[in-house]
Amino acid sequence: MIQVAQLGAFRNDGRTRSRSVLERRFGPRLSVNADFTRRTVSYQGNKDVPGFRWMKYKEGFSRELVLKLVNEHDPTAVLDPFAGIGTAPLVAAGCGKYAMGIEIMPVGIIAGKGMVAAANGVTSAEFDCAARSLLGRVRHQRCAPPEFAFPHVRITEGAFPLCAESEIGKARQFIAGVSDSSVRRLLELACISVLEECSYTRKDGQYLRWDYRSGRPQAKTDFGFIPPFYESLSKRLDEMLQDFSALKAWYGGGRPELVKGSSLSVLRSLPANRFDMVITSPPYANRYDYTSSPWCNRGFLRFQ
Ligand SMILES: C[S@@+](CC[C@H](N)C(=O)[O-])C[C@H]1O[C@@H](n2cnc3c(N)ncnc32)[C@H](O)[C@@H]1O
Known part of the structure; x- marks a missing residue:
């Protein structure tokens, strides 16, 4: 049935x-x-x-x-x-x-x-430590080398405010160096999950709508406050840590x-x-x- x-x-x-x-x-x-x-x-x-x-x-x-x-x-x-x-x-x-x-x-x-x-694999202490190091990297370190820049495709060019673009590069550089694949996956997930809210775009079906601040021709919508990448990432990492005990x-x-x-x-x-x-x-x-x-x-x- x-x-x-x-x-x-x-x-x-x-x-x-x-x-x-x-x-x-x-x-x-x-x-x-x-x-x-x-x-x-x-x-x-x-x-x-x-x-x-x-x-x-x-x-x-x-x-x-x-x-x-x-x-x-x-x-x-x-x-x-x-x-x-x-x-x-x-x-x-x-x-x-x-x-x-x-x-x-x-x-x-x-x-x-x-x-x-x-x-299963990752403990909350391991995740907490990796999350703090990631945030420290994003906040305090110098810009990442160009190879860690966000890999834009044509339709995403200019999607992030400059500061977010730089913070994303630093996050990518940090995550690339994390040896434990499960921890790496969790950090990647945290970053991916906040990309849209930190951008000048919103998903609309399979298309993107653009905020006027992107400077794109014809972009007229105002999405209101666009949080800095660091801020959104920090919130998401906290939320993830809070959820560990329930998931276990x-x-x-x-x-x-x-x-x-x-x-x-x-x-x-x-x-x-x-x-x-x-x-x-x-x-x-x-x-x-x-x-x-x-x-x-x-x-x-x-x-x-
Ligand atoms: C309605 S969603 C299912 C969501 C799911 N029940 C959940 O709770 O997340 C349908 C999913 O089918 C996936 N999909 C579409 N074509 C597929 C295919 N040929 N093989 C496997 N997945 C496919 C889509 O990517 C999408 O995530």
């Missing part, structure tokens, strides 16, 4: 022939679960949840939803072929299940593995497999009947390209 949330996708308007064919085939296997609310099936339910609040991934569903489904059905092995930031595999693994997530977007894997690292309690010992790639190919390589439960929210059936967001999928990730 497939449980679904009753959202817009099930409205009757715009029905096409192929859609009717799919509905005839799978309709009898669908049940609409009235217990799911907009809060459980969207990111809203994760907004203040330790770990998930680090990366505001609006396409995600909530920890609460996965807990509910896993507790109700008690599966052995859970798969999410469109794992996003890893909500389903992380939470299911935390419940003692074998769990795998497949995600095409690098930042999803970074976020998921970051939470796993905080829950909830997911410690759980080792979800987070696979970076397309489920179109990865699924073919998995043994049949490996999973007895799939919890997923597939990509929207439009032309939205999840991999195209410059803040999520470029920049700091180039270290990898």
Whole structure:
């Protein structure tokens, strides 16, 4: 049985022939679960949840939803072929299940593995020490050499105020020198998660809107206060440190497999009947390209 949330996708308007064919085939296997609310099936339910609040991934569903489904059905092995930031595999693994997530977007894997690292390998003392050193580097050291400058692509040129651009270079230089890959991942995640708010841009679907202060022609919007990179990073690192104990309690010992790639190919390589439960929210059936967001999928990730 497939449980679904009753959202817009099930409205009757715009029905096409192929859609009717799919509905005839799978309709009898669908049940609409009235217990799911907009809060459980969207990111809203994760907004203040330790770990998930680090990366505001609006396409995600909530920890609460996965807990509910896993507790109700008690599966052995859970798969999410469109794992996003890893909500389903992380939470299911935390419940003692074998769990795998497949995600095409690098930042999803970074976020998921970051939470796993905080829950398992890295201690809060190690993270605290690395975070302080990073902040010290960003605040006090001289500019980083040009090779550590933010790797802009054409559409991100001029996205940061000059001071942020310089601080980002210093952060990149520091992170490149961190030898522990789990600590490095957590620091990268912290930096990536604040890039947008420190920039003159805001993600709008797969495009960027620009603030007038960027000096870009036609940029007229005023995003209000744009925090310095150091300030945002410092807040995020604090928040991450605060969340360590909850993550260890909830997911410690759980080792979800987070696979970076397309489920179109990865699924073919998995043994049949490996999973007895799939919890997923597939990509929207439009032309939205999840991999195209410059803040999520470029920049700091180039270290990898
Ligand atoms: C609606 S989101 C799922 C969010 C997830 N439930 C969470 O809580 O974070 C759909 C995800 O599917 C991913 N995706 C799209 N095409 C994919 C593919 N071919 N293989 C794997 N992941 C894919 C997108 O990058 C996106 O993160």
